[in-house]
Amino acid sequence: MRLFRIADSRHPLWDGQGALRLGGRFNSPDQPVVSAALTYAGALLEILAQARIGKLPRQQVFVMAEIPDHLAIERADRSRLPPGWDQPESPSARAFGDQWLAEQRPPYSWFPQWWPVRSGMR
Template identity: 40%
Template sequence: MPLFYRIVQESWADSAFDGEGARLYGGRWNSPGVPAVYLAESRALAALEILVHAPREALRLNWIVIELDVPDSLIDKVPSSKLPENWRLQPSSQQAQVFGTRWLRDFRNLALLLPSVVIPEEKSLLLNPKDPAMRDLKPGKPKPFSFDPRLAASP
């Protein structure tokens, strides 16, 4: 069973897997209005995802990391050749959002394994919090996570 990681501010621990933030604001692979949860295949990749999105001063906040085992049978894999051509655009392309939103709305499976934009050779996991299989997953106990203070320093 692959292990994935989610880093969130400590105040969001209880709602880390409800998909509400992504529902409100959208994300690379989901349009606003569609809940989704983003995880990474390593703590380091999860931390990099925070670094590219959060202002440096936010790194001084209280963060936690939560591990989640996801059975292979609940993970869809898509070859890079099947992804929208411009999936790496900044900000996220509409085509990437449409691709992920369609997958989420079709309830094809609980999770979709995708390349990370930050490091395309590594994987992110798009989780559908509305999928019935979500009830069977047991996230690990939140553990403190801190960023090296040098990352929060002004350049």
């Protein structure tokens, strides 16, 4: 499986320190997590939604990784997610991800991406 990541070049790209300090959609602070997308477009949308400035921040770089086919990848598709996971700053999404990490599920896990949509956008 190929993964795509766009991240700040001023920091190590694969150490999870950003999520460790700030948390993310599916993890609370103090949980080192690295997120990536299945497509370059998905990675680009993710960073644009996070940046909220309408363009890619200058320090961002693109990296790609290959996950060998023989490694376990567990999917948390939408039917397994708690109500409200797709709301901004969702406590239920973070609690779900924190539990996932506490259970020491496979290190390569798939979660749906989510981007806020402004009112009036189609």
